[in-house]
Structure formats: C-alpha cells, structure tokens
Amino acid sequence: MKHDIVLAGVGGQGILTIAYVLVNAADEQGLSVKQCEVHGMSQRGGAVESHIRISTEPIASDLIPRGQADMIISTEPLESLRYLDFLTPDGWIVTSSAPVKNITTYPDEQELVNALQQRPHTLVIPAEQLAKEAGSLKAQNMVMLGAAAPFLNLQPDLLKKHVTTLFVRRGETILQANLQAFQRGYEEGAAHVNAL
C-alpha cells in the first residue's frame, strides 16, 4: 500500500499542519513516511507545496516523481491545479472551494470550476463554510484533512489524536473547533467515497 500526496495551498493556510497530522498518524500505524516542504520566503503569501509519501515499503525519494501522486489535497482551488503533472491519470483532487485572491491576475472563478470539473476525480469542499460552522475560519485546513481522510488507509481515530496533540495547548475552544472542522470535512469526504 502506498499514498503519494501533493499538498498545495497559499503560505499561511496551514498545509504543514495537515502534513504533520498525516505523517504522525501513518507513523503510528507502522508505515514508512517521508514528507518534504519549502521554508523561507515562499511562505509569505506565495504558492506552497509539500510532498507526502506513505508506504508499507521503504521509501527512496523524498520527492514524488511526476505522474505518480495518488492525490492532491489543496486548501485553495487555483493552487489545486498547479501540480497536475504530479497526479496519476486516475488520481484524486480534493480541494477547497474558497479562493485566496492576493494576486491581481486571479482567474475567473467559473473558469476554475470548469477546469476542475474536466478532471475525472475531483471533490470540491466548501471548506470556508464548514470551518465557519465548526467555530473557526482558520480551521479550513482541518476541514480539508478530514475530507481527504476517507480516501486514505489511515485510521480516523489516529488522525484525530494528532489533531488533538497539535491544538490541545491552544485551549478547549480552538481544539473543539478544529476537531469539529475535521469531522465536518470527514463527513463530506465519506459521503463521496460511499457514493463511488
């Protein structure tokens, strides 16, 4: 079993938090993991990506080879399209629908939706709405983690455990909002997987 996942988003959206949870849950399940990321200036509102590799076998390369990723998880719709050359032809795009328009050249939103719909396997999640309902707009990353989780051979309880590890020091309100955000995302993802 292997999951090669490209995480995409905009600096500041918390994609490394998603990575942390996935990697730690996979490790606890006894799987091999490698996860690489970009630090430095690119975090200043620019496009950010992280490669996550999870496998029952030893992993050689820290980078996913092009055309080999099973999934793109994106916290932003435009960013979900930036790494398509990494995705296998039948790979999944699980993306938030909420745009981050910090550039003047941001494309028309309908065109974005059309481009996403051209792909065979796309799941667009109203992450902003779900995070808001869960009690924290900032928890959109946890909605996306939850939405991707049903596609993966990772135990939801372990994922939740590591969400808790991350947020337990931030107080009960923030912790519960993030767990709830994960749950709301999970329900959306699970409904989609069950309908397949």
Add this chain to the structure above:
Amino acid sequence: MADKRILLGDEAVAQAALDAGIRSALSYPGTPATEIFEYIQRNAPDTVHARWSPNEKVAFEEAIGVSYTGQRAIVSMKHVGLNVAADPFMNAALCEINGGLVLAVADDPGMHSSQNEQDSRFYADFAGIPCLEPATQQECYDMTRAAFEISEAYHIPVMIRLVTRLSHSRSQVKPAPAQKQNALQVKRNPAKWILAPGTSPALQKELLEKNKTLREASQTTQFNRIDDQNADNRIVIVASGVGYNYAREACRLLDVIVPVCKIGCYPFSPQRITAACKKFDTVLVIEDGYPFIERDMCHLLPEGKKIEGKLSGRIPATGELNPGLIARALAHLSGKTWEEPQPPDLPLSLPKRPPSFCQGCSHRDIYTALQEALQQVEAPAVFGDIGCYTLGYLPPFSLIETVVNMGASISMAKGAADAGLKHAVAIIGDSTFLHTGMNSLLAAAASNSPITVIICNNSTTGMTGGQPLHADGEKLKNLVTALGVEPGHVRSLTALPKTVPEMKNIIAEELAYTGTSVCIFSRECIQTMKRKHT
C-alpha cells in the same frame, strides 16, 4: 535508547549533535540550515550553550574556541554563509582540533531561497577536511555522530553537507545512545595553534598527511558502499546524497536493477571507486549540486569508459535534481523508454503566485516613502540587500536594482558614490546590517561618502522565522553613530502608513546631503508580533 521519532534532516543532525554531547551550538540563521540550531536551542539541556551569532564567521570562530577547550561544538549555516566564515573555516583545518568540531552546511540546489547554488563539497576539498554527505534522515543522524568521532580521531574539523531537499524533509529516525559531554581540558600547544610563517609550513604538511590517511581510511568506511554489485548490467551508477535516493527511485520506475555505488564520505578512495566501476562500460554519476564526483571520475577512470552526468550533459548542470530527471537519463542509457508526464492542457492559464510583503508589514510603508522621495531626484540608484525587503525588486515597488550578498548594499552604494554616482541609496535590514553591513558603514562614514542608507528595523531576522537581534532600539542607533555617521544625519522614525509623508521628507533631505546619512525606520515584524499575541 531513545525511541524512533520523526525528524527533518536538519533536526536529525541537531539531535545527533545533542546526543554526541556538544557543549555549544553556534549559527547565524539561513534557509535551509536554520532548523539545525533552532532544534538544539529548543531541546538542549542547560549544560549546552546555544545562542545565535551575529554572523557565520563569528559563529565559526566561537566553535573553534569551544574545540580548543576540549569540548564538542556544532556550527551550522547555509552554503553562502560559509563564504562569510571561509577565513576561519580554511584555517581551522590546520589547527590541532581538540574537542570534536563539526560544521553542518546546507546547500540549496535549485536556489529555492538563495542567491546561488555553490556546492560546499568543493570547500571541504579546498580546505582539506573530511566531508560526510547523508542521503536519508537516518544518515543525517548517524553521520553527524560519526563526524564528531572522526574530528577527534584526526584532530580536524568535519563537514556534514546537506541539501534543501534533505534539510527540509521529514522521516523516521532512530537515535543511538547519548554520550556525556567532554570535560574542559585545554592542551596548550602553541606550535599547533599559532598559524604564522614560522609554524604554518609544518602544519600544512601535517594536513597533507592527514588527507592521505583519510583517503586510506575511506577504503573501509561504511558510508561508501555498492548495492547490487553483481547485477547483470553494462551500467553502474555512482551517486551521493539525495542523488542516491533518486537513483533508487528511477530503478524502481524503470523496473531495472543497476549496481549503485553510493558515496557518503569524502575524500573517497580512488582505488575503491575504480575497482567498483571496472567491469562496466558506462558510469552514470548522480549528485545534487556541482559535478564534484564526476570531475574526479574523468581523471580516475581509464579512457574509453563512458562517463555520463552533468559534465556530459546527460543530466542538467543546474537546478535541483528530481527522480524523473534521473529516470530519463537512466532510461536513455539502458535503452528503455521513459516519458515524463506533461502537465495537462487546461482551459485557463495559471497565474504565478509569488511571495509578497505581509499585510501590515512596515517594509511596505518604508518602500512607499522611498518611492515617493526618489521621484524627486534625478537618476537615483537603489542597492538592495538580503531579507524580506528583497521583495522590493518586485512590483508594486520595483525599486531595488541589485542584490548580491549580505551587507553588500552599503559597500556597493559607497563604491558607486565614490566613483561619481549621485543619489546612491542602500536599503538593508537590521539583522543584515549587524551581520556584515557595519564594516561597510564604518568605511562609508570614514570617507563621508555621499550615500543614503535606510535600515529597515523590524527588530528581528524576519525571513528565516524571527530570530533575535544583537542590537535594537537605542543600541542600534548608538552603534550607527559610533561607526562615525554625523549624529545630525542619523534619523529615526517609526514606520507606519501615517508616517509615510514624514519618512519621505527625511529621505528627501538626506538625499540632498552630500555625505553619509542613515535613516532608521522602525516597527516590529508583523509575524513576530502576531506570535506574541496568540
């Protein structure tokens, strides 16, 4: 024994240094090396001294001092930081290193966050010191532990060479049992520590002897090995660091078995490598960085052997390697087909999303003021420096014209002004000023060169995540005055949207002055401020 844990390559180096019983950790922040020191600072017991240094040269010299006392030190920096520390680095190789001295240096092939992609293995070779190059996070740990042993056994500094893709990639690491710190024990031996005309020739000879011994020792090192030696193939791969990982991945993608000679320890033994390549027609050399091994192979291997790599053009000579590039090269040589998937046609073009100044960042206000002030003078030139404010070269400001190296803004402006350029402006961050801008300002003030220096004082090293400054506030201002700038031309103001007109006036006044002036515009970095309040 400590449990397995998930660590970045940088963090694995740091954990190994802690477990090796270091007394001190020294560094100046720089991507992708910053996390080595930060991990040590976070996790060190009270018996470990870990404080940022104002620059890499200072850090390296501190580390040599620690070694002199018989105790262990790790000094970490990015590749271009080693240029700053090159003087102590080159000369420490001649000293009789006492406590283990390990330099962890992180190169940045592909220049994700750097001005060039220089390969530090050439520095190790130049200085004549051993270099270990890990491929995995576990090797980051194991090689750092080994580096301290080698350093003490051969009385020589040892380099650990990392690259971005390993520094900033996580995986599981199993630590080994920790060691106790060495006791403080100075071995007074001036003949081995004074580098002067009377003493250096003997030490230079000793260094050559050490190199000979190291080369011989590398015949048996566990860090150089051959996988699948007996595979039935015409091709052999020679690979180092993450290049080795990509070689393995490429073999998997193409479903071929190719012998792989993994190099992790330099200097390597020429006999061992020529023996390894003997029965093969073609040698494919894979290394992230410059063709360091490949160049040696061209001298070592007999004529008629085909050597493929960056020099032959089989692998791109610049940029970061990736598994697809290696698969393509290997496929070509082994008569297989490998098509790199192309990005699919999209019904829209994807705009780039470059990094930009944070909302509320004081640099925005300073650049707005500078932009307005410059509109009033003829043919100004703005010399930039290294930090978040480097973004001032991009729209909407597009103001700075040069970025060369840390501290260069002030000295370049001085050089240009002394050579007749009017309205030379240098813009530099506080941390960069304290790093290597101070000497330049000393020179400018001494000759009262007509330059206007703007110090963006956000009270931190912002771009690398917010490390503390060695001088801030009044201390920074006093420092500028002490360097010789006329007190009347040391101007300071808080940088806010509402002070833009006043900052603009100050800059305009100083542009009109024909001597050295410094404008210190201050407001805390928005990122460090946010962190304090969450």
